[in-house]
Amino acid sequence: MFELPSLNYDYEALSRSISGDVMRFHHDKHHQTYVDKLNAVIEANPEIKGKTVEYLITNVGSFLPSIQTAIRNHGGGHYNHSFFWLCMSPNGGGEPKGEVAQLIQAKYGDFQSFVDEFTARALGVFGSGWVWLQPNGDIITTANQDTPIAQGLDSPLLCLDVWEHAYYLDYKNRRDDYIKSWWNVVDWDSVAKRYSER
Ligand SMILES: [Fe+2]
Structure with missing residues (x-):
């Protein structure tokens, strides 16, 4: 089953751009909901249990038509948000080297x-x-x-x-x-x- 990943920084740590309130809602509510709904689909369809989220979203066309939209939306939501949190840091900004x-x-x-x-x-x-x-x-x-x-x-x-x-x-x-x-x-x-x- 998938779990909500912890942030590598405090909720308030990005507040010069994104407030702690937004980070809390976005991570604890929105991202958690994608995880919960993805897990619910897997619970109901044990044949897709044990796969990575990357596998699920790249092979979505091979699953039952009735679960494809849910995998695309909630699997994608979990993948995208997990990725997004890693793209930010309290020490971020400036230019790449x-x-x-x-x-x-x-x-x-x-x-x-x-x-x-x-x-x-x-x-x-x-x-x-x-x-x-x-x-x-x-x-x-x-x-x-x-x-x-x-x-x-x-x-x-x-x-x-x-x-x-x-x-x-x-x-x-x-x-x-x-x-x-x-x-x-x-x-x-x-x-x-x-x-x-x-
Ligand atoms: Fe989001």
């Missing part, structure tokens, strides 16, 4: 141009979804709780949750202010680690 800096420079020219493009894509997500930086430097978006790996793409380097539940308590409808502030907590060290281990 080394190989990741080179990747971004090669694709976008400079860091600010990358930030502008990522931000534009995040603002362009209609409704709920996610923005991702891929190991080839591409910026992609997914709707709802869809994931890059379920689309046959490589494991991502970085993601941003642009569901309203990620920012509404702090920023109301101002997704642009949320994104602008989020760059101050991006954990580029974790991005570099994922890039080097790809």
Whole structure:
């Protein structure tokens, strides 16, 4: 059975960008609900027990049609949020170094141009979804709780949750202010680690 992963930092630790209230609701309520609903599907369908979440969401088409949507939404919700927490740190912000800096420079020219493009894509997500930086430097978006790996793409380097539940308590409808502030907590060290281990 899946469990809600603990955060590597306190709920209040990202408060210069995301309040403790939002982190508590987002992690303890929203993410927990995805975990609980994913576990409920597995409970009712023992043939998919013991699989990783990555396996479940990348093989969703092979399961009973009646459970595919639930696996996609709740499995994706668990995968995406587990990934998102790792993309932020109280010591985050600034610019990437080394190989990741080179990747971004090669694709976008400079860091600010990358930030502008990522931000534009995040603002362009209609409704709920996610923005991702891929190991080839591409910026992609997914709707709802869809994931890059379920689309046959490589494991991502970085993601941003642009569901309203990620920012509404702090920023109301101002997704642009949320994104602008989020760059101050991006954990580029974790991005570099994922890039080097790809
Ligand atoms: Fe979320």
